[in-house]
Amino acid sequence: MSQPEILNQAFELGYTYTRSTGPVVGRFLTGLKNRKLVGIKASDGRVIVPPMEYDPDTAEELSEFVDVGEQGEIVTFAWVKEPREAHPMNEPFAWAMIKLDGADVPMIHCVAAKSEGHVTSGARVRAVWADETIGFMTDIRCFELV
Amino acid sequence: MSEEEQEMITKVEAPVYLKYNFTAGSAPTRFLAQIKNGVLAGQRCPKCLAVYIPTRGSCGRCGVPTVEEVELSDKATVQSFTIVSIPIPNNPIEPPFIIANVVPDGANVSFIHLMSECVNEDVHIGQRVQAVWKPEDEWGYSMDNIRYFKPLDEPDVPIELIGKLTVTGEEG
Amino acid sequence: MKEIAILGYQQSDSRSDAGAVNEVEMIMPVLERTFAQVGINNAQDVDFVCSGSCDYLQGAAFAFVAGVDALGAVPPIKESHVEMDAAWALHESMLKIRMGHADSALIYGFGKSSPGELPIVLSQQLDPYYLAPLWVDTISLAAMQARMMLDQGLITERDMAEVVSRSRRNAMNNPHAQLSGDVSVDDVLAQDTYVSPLRKGDCCPVSDGASAVVIATVEKAKEWGVPYALISGISHAIETHNMGMRDITDSVSTRIAAERAGMNAGKVDVAQLYAPFSHQEIILTRALGLGDETSINPSGGVLAGNLMMASGLSNIGEVFNRIVSGEAERGIAHATSGPCLQHNLVTVLETAEKA
Numbered sequence A: 001m002s003q004p005e006i007l008n009q010a011f012e013l014g015y016t017y018t019r020s021t022g023p024v025v026g027r028f029l030t031g032l033k034n035r036k037l038v039g040i041k042a043s044d045g046r047v048i049v050p051p052m053e054y055d056p057d058t059a060e061e062l063s064e065f066v067d068v069g070e071q072g073e074i075v076t077f078a079w080v081k082e083p084r085e086a087h088p089m090n091e092p093f094a095w096a097m098i099k100l101d102g103a104d105v106p107m108i109h110c111v112a113a114k115s116e117g118h119v120t121s122g123a124r125v126r127a128v129w130a131d132e133t134i135g136f137m138t139d140i141r142c143f144e145l146v
Numbered sequence B: 001m002s003e004e005e006q007e008m009i010t011k012v013e014a015p016v017y018l019k020y021n022f023t024a025g026s027a028p029t030r031f032l033a034q035i036k037n038g039v040l041a042g043q044r045c046p047k048c049l050a051v052y053i054p055t056r057g058s059c060g061r062c063g064v065p066t067v068e069e070v071e072l073s074d075k076a077t078v079q080s081f082t083i084v085s086i087p088i089p090n091n092p093i094e095p096p097f098i099i100a101n102v103v104p105d106g107a108n109v110s111f112i113h114l115m116s117e118c119v120n121e122d123v124h125i126g127q128r129v130q131a132v133w134k135p136e137d138e139w140g141y142s143m144d145n146i147r148y149f150k151p152l153d154e155p156d157v158p159i160e161l162i163g164k165l166t167v168t169g170e171e172g
Numbered sequence C: 001m002k003e004i005a006i007l008g009y010q011q012s013d014s015r016s017d018a019g020a021v022n023e024v025e026m027i028m029p030v031l032e033r034t035f036a037q038v039g040i041n042n043a044q045d046v047d048f049v050c051s052g053s054c055d056y057l058q059g060a061a062f063a064f065v066a067g068v069d070a071l072g073a074v075p076p077i078k079e080s081h082v083e084m085d086a087a088w089a090l091h092e093s094m095l096k097i098r099m100g101h102a103d104s105a106l107i108y109g110f111g112k113s114s115p116g117e118l119p120i121v122l123s124q125q126l127d128p129y130y131l132a133p134l135w136v137d138t139i140s141l142a143a144m145q146a147r148m149m150l151d152q153g154l155i156t157e158r159d160m161a162e163v164v165s166r167s168r169r170n171a172m173n174n175p176h177a178q179l180s181g182d183v184s185v186d187d188v189l190a191q192d193t194y195v196s197p198l199r200k201g202d203c204c205p206v207s208d209g210a211s212a213v214v215i216a217t218v219e220k221a222k223e224w225g226v227p228y229a230l231i232s233g234i235s236h237a238i239e240t241h242n243m244g245m246r247d248i249t250d251s252v253s254t255r256i257a258a259e260r261a262g263m264n265a266g267k268v269d270v271a272q273l274y275a276p277f278s279h280q281e282i283i284l285t286r287a288l289g290l291g292d293e294t295s296i297n298p299s300g301g302v303l304a305g306n307l308m309m310a311s312g313l314s315n316i317g318e319v320f321n322r323i324v325s326g327e328a329e330r331g332i333a334h335a336t337s338g339p340c341l342q343h344n345l346v347t348v349l350e351t352a353e354k355a
């Protein structure tokens, strides 16, 4: 028996899921649609953005929403030299954990910058909104350096 | 707040699309290479001697590789069937049509294919059928090389013998 | 409580692309060698079978069911599956034995990651509202973790490169390794960054392969008459999915799992730590308080070959091998799941000689 040739077939496995948001995620996404950012207070008073439904430490249901700024500070970042097809940006960019003004817990999003040398932990960034906002995470197109 | 602002988001459309390069597997590749030549190739379990088609590479009963290749007939027996009254998306076949489990002579398991050139109401378990192939120049690595199975003018196979015929169609 | 032993372990080669081989063809040779090692015919000779795999890796629905065709599952067997690393399948199997529902179990894990884009496939295990829609990949998440540690002065790039260099050198003694060689720290540091601050060398490769383990009660192990090691403890713990709320420079859940599993009741000669990125080995070593007396990742660890859904189980097997060979008396095996060491399982193994 000779070694068989390899038969390949490229294919896409996909589905567009319609997900229910629930009131907490829904409130955040409604905020995005209106180009506003909202967080929620944890049991210990820390402000979490994007908001979580339950406190990870105490399991307490959270409900106290807090408006936060659309600017913030990079806590840490990764520099992507070669964006992947699925990534939200086509040019080299940074993924970052960003602590928004008024928040205590950083969120993850992408940051547009000319080169890795322009980005530092501690750098100030600002949300760049999509041309059309629909109430989805990508309503923030990216963050940019201030 | 404007009316627009008060409209709460309650649902999101989340597209999840992933790209793959699927490989058929060694045993399926051998099967597909044979069907490209117009041959139905089964594979025999070295332990229980069952002949599988199409195989994924193992005898599920014994958990061992099915290495030996066995050329099967394109004559087969209907093991079960259903009359389908709804269309298949992206398929020109018009309902009502028949989907059947057919066991080729020489094999011990059935595979699913279409039946045509038949009176739907007359199709029955144990009925003898034969593959109707596409023209040779259209053959590829696909079960579609067989357009469908059509009835043969041969006596029915008793239920207890379905899946037990030799490659020449005799009682195994 | 019944004492449980591990008596067999086999792994396939870790390959960047298993080529034509499908999942059942990948599993069968590994199971065949495992059955031979413990002297049984097939899965009919154990009381329970549990596997770990994830169909999204190869993008084939019910691949885990196709895997069952490797077992010889006629007449029907007691069988279960976890959509996790098979180390968790071993955990389930131990519970089954402790409940008295089985005296022996076969555990196997397999992953064929090459058909898809693994870091992107894994992005879809993240928060479905806030992270999955951004398609943030696992390498980038780990890179952010590494930079946080570098910024805080907890590690240097040289520390990371030392982990990579030791992995490559240790892997030279591992016949199943995908990446091995006499690579120096300076060789690693000479590489350009990949997803900065990570270099390619800091990241585990994408691998195809499978591994299997047989466990049983000590009575059963004695009856079968094969060498065995004792599994004296096993425990797992998980942290919040919100990475912003975790201290990602530490691994609290690994420490908790190790304490619960009884790691601290004796010395640790060998530790197989599931660290897909070099800095994560440092996090785990520190979280567990391991020192010079412990040999860390003598197999090379997953930097030498990362069998998704199987390498955690392989870690248990690698520690078993070293105990049975007399190289070690006591050791721990770690498995992880989720981004940046979110969910961690620790198994403690000991020599049967002293028992």
Ligand SMILES: [Zn+2]
Pocket: B045, B046, B047, B048, B049, B050, B059, B060, B061, B062, B063
């Ligand atoms: Zn068989």
